[in-house]
Amino acid sequence: MKMRPAAYVMLGMIGLGARSGYAIKKLADLSTRFFWPTSLAQVYPELGRLEEAGLLTRKSKLEGKRERFDYELTEVGEEKLVEWLRSPKEAETQFRDEGVLRLFLADRLPPDDQLALVRRLRKRVHEAGAHTREEIVPLAEALERGGTRFPAQVARLRADTYAYTEQWLERLESELEP
Amino acid sequence: MKMRPAAYVMLGMIGLGARSGYAIKKLADLSTRFFWPTSLAQVYPELGRLEEAGLLTRKSKLEGKRERFDYELTEVGEEKLVEWLRSPKEAETQFRDEGVLRLFLADRLPPDDQLALVRRLRKRVHEAGAHTREEIVPLAEALERGGTRFPAQVARLRADTYAYTEQWLERLESELEP
DNA sequence: GTGTGCATGTAAGGAGTTACATGATTGC
């Protein structure tokens, strides 16, 4: 079976306690989304493949007419996850940001629009930082109290990077001010 | 015509002096690649669409049996570019990084593998930072001397962010050391 | 004469998204 990073997101979320596909997606939206986005349409087919490959078990529990499932990692699943975590092979980081692209080309703008663009970018970074500090870090710190430490490290790295970028753009902004 | 960010990359690169599709790709690989990756297979069809829409002109110049083209922005093309630079609408930033995903799930690893993972990440960030400082910033500063200032701002923002992240991971590394 | 870089393009495939479709349960 071909293992893409999305597969390890599934295994990881189940490892963190998510029991349904829906719960995986919700947890991923509060955590891995920021460095590996995953849509619901990926979740169910991927879970199917992972079960077929024996990396997880799905137990059916009928609720009304609708079938619901309880997922759990198998031993093989846990091993494969750890093996991947250890392996150094990596696709290149990819980053796409229209804001930075605009900044790169901003020489074509008149000075007041340049300033407005930088202000918009800073505001966006500020909001992302605030969201991270207020919503994401506390959740990760709750996990930390339970002994799972790395989600909080990653959340703080993101929060601190946003803060640093905000300062940087603030400085650029003041340089551009008339 | 539907204008995606890749279209503005083309317009921007021509605006910076790239005259052929090949030159656009080369310049993009040294600049916009880091916040809007573009493959060669996108370049030629996109240039075709942009010409059809009247945003650029292509002048054919026959070299041997092979046709070569000289691209230039039309007035409409310049206007559309500036209009987009001014517009606030933006798709969400997207970032995909297997390294950070591994870090997020690193609680499953034994301590020595956790440390090895953080070291690998720091090394990767260090190399990306060095490449940015040594290869990208100097090119952008050459443009700056010609009066085009923002590419250098973006290059420095990237260089400084890498340096900050490297420090951050260094600190985490020393916390994990036995 | 041969490899490297310049240069233009297409075809097939893969990864991921949006939109759609269905139904149960819980809180107001």
Added chain:
DNA sequence: GCAATCATGTAACTCCTTACATGCACAC
């Protein structure tokens, strides 16, 4: 009773990449 949330899934589509195909020019 109705909205929001929980929950599972598929189909169509878009975007982008990899691989392929071709040929000129120049340096060694």
